Amino acid sequence: MSAWDLFTLAAVAAGAFFFLAGTVGLLRFPDVFTRLHALTKADNLGLGLIVLGLLPRAEGVFGALKLVAVWLLALLAAATVAQLVARLARREGDAGA
């Protein structure tokens, strides 16, 4: 097992941990805003770590760039959707639901 394999293993495991933490937060936190916080922050970091871990295994520079682009697009979508959901929750005033 090379050093890169160890790096992949560690980064992907750390990423999976953040996904787990985000899911626990989604299930356990009391209202829409805290759940959004758990989901977006943890998922972004989790996906980022998984992409980071997979970079050494990507097919060439373009494969690596595609992986990073996937992460950036997911970041963008998650951040935007979190804003929209939070705005709607605040307007409807059912943040505790």
Added chain:
Amino acid sequence: MTALYLLDLVLVPAILLAACTAVGTRDRFAAVVSFIVYGLLLAIAWVRLGAVDVALAEAAIGAGLTGVLLLGALARMGRRADEAAAAGPPGRTLRLGAAALGAAVAAGIAAAVLALPEPAPQLSGAVAEALPALGLGNPVTGVLLAFRGYDTLLEAVVLLLALLGIWSLAPDPAWGGLPGLRHRARPEGVLAWLGRLLPPVGIVVGLYVFWVGADRPGGAFQAGTILAAVWILAVMSALVEPPAVRSLALRLALVAGPALFLAVGFAGLGLAGAFLGYPAAAGWAKPLILLVEAGLTLSIAATLALLVAGTPERAAG
């Protein structure tokens, strides 16, 4: 290998669970969300089976576009919730009948699959043999555009018919007008920001998926869905108005793909001796296929976007 089987062991029950939730739950919104989750999980299953083209189509059309259509239908149902409540839930006979029919179809398909001989009959060898003559690298594109061109042509026409069905629901004063209700978004808001930021990326990705379809997974349907999504995002962010459905440019875009496909098909009568045939001379088939795919991408994008935009509801100003 064992790790992948573990993934399957999680994936298959998750698909079944999502499907059962989508059918069984009484909360309509939960049902739609379960259906979208079901589509995404199914896409992963297709990747596991090595059918990346199908996975792309399932994720883009099965989960994404159908999900948006269902959410749109749900939002409209909300306005008529009282009517629905007055009519009451479907009776026991109707539900049992629907369940029996659904179960019969499932049993029939299962029986057909289980009755297949081992090894299952397949044409993949024949496709692989004939593919070099087309100059394509992706066998799925070869099947869709050449070997089974009929199916693809009819699919493109069916999409158009679906759109005509939606348009025909328009009230008389709005006929030929703007589809859907006016979207509002704060001009400095995050949605408008995303609507400005994402389209350039989406257009590049859509065109890439179309272009790469000749040799790798991708093609007109997936690319058309991505381009439609870009346009829908721009409309939802209130950055552009959908065109009036009587617009000539719009209608030309809608029929360009099927018309081009038909024209190439009829040209095949003279050049290759068969409807939808491609000339045997080397180097002719691939440009023709790319031409048809380009037209189809445009038409599918326009059709899917207008399917989501909905019935004309406002007279063109």
